[in-house]
Amino acid sequence: MTNTATDLLNDGMIKVTWVPGALADVSNPTLAELTAPGVVDLQWFVTKDGLDLKPDTAAVDNTALASTEETQDVGMDSHDNSLTCKRKEDSTQDVAYNTLTRGAVGTLVVRRNLPEATAYAAGQNVETYPSRCGLPALQPPEKNAPQKFMVKLFNYASGDQRATVAA
Template sequence: MADIPVDGNTRVAWVPAISNKALPTTTELNAGLLLQSLVTADGLAGFEPETADVDTTSLASTFNTVTIGRDTFSGTMLRLKKQDGTDTAYNTLIRGAAGYIVIRRDVLETTAWTAAQKVEVYPVVCGQTKRLNPEANTVARYEVPTKITSAPELRAVVA
């Protein structure tokens, strides 16, 4: 088994509509806006689930026990590079915009969406865009909070 490099092997898209988040179609995905070339190297933030503990220990227990509780994501957002001229991503990811963030990992980002590929589908609504303060030796950047509105499909398969 070989290690899978992350660089160049993550595709991120804003997709306006998906009828079945477990089986997004190539047509639906191709109607989306590819973002990976605009997302900063650290700009895919918070898309890691956390599972809460539920205490199942009883009064008779001599050992603390737990089971799984609710899953949650916190701080999900995209950090993007501002573009000159017509900035389609900046103009699309506005406060209140609802759609899906689709992430495909471990496949060359230039590879087209193809049936049977594994993807993550996050139903989101965008929060207010936050322009980041200027810093030396960087490009103009902004952040878009992405509030997950229903359970994501973390093991979706392209139909």
């Protein structure tokens, strides 16, 4: 069977938003929460390869003493998330660096498969990651590249990779 479906592309199709504080419902963030004062769109600051979201599931060894084969089951989920962002020369425009400070608490919201400039709307699929920022780490200088920093995002609560925006 030939697959003729078009590939989903990433270029310009990912919106990354930092919502300060906690969402009322990580599975259904509201338009009001996603557009409230203090909410920051980060997709113009995050480097092309800087959205680093790594979900993982641990294995539970459930092999019995009498077993002749090792077996495993699904264990706890975890996330190893970080953002790598560009620094800005004008400190008043260095939004990512000024927002993602050590200890800052918020929810990282990621929307894929729609142009990044498209406003949030009810029914859109998003991912939510309740996070506390680690220490922003300036990255080593690179030839022909902007200054960058990386910040680890610690999930302090469960998020939802299949959330839906509510009205």
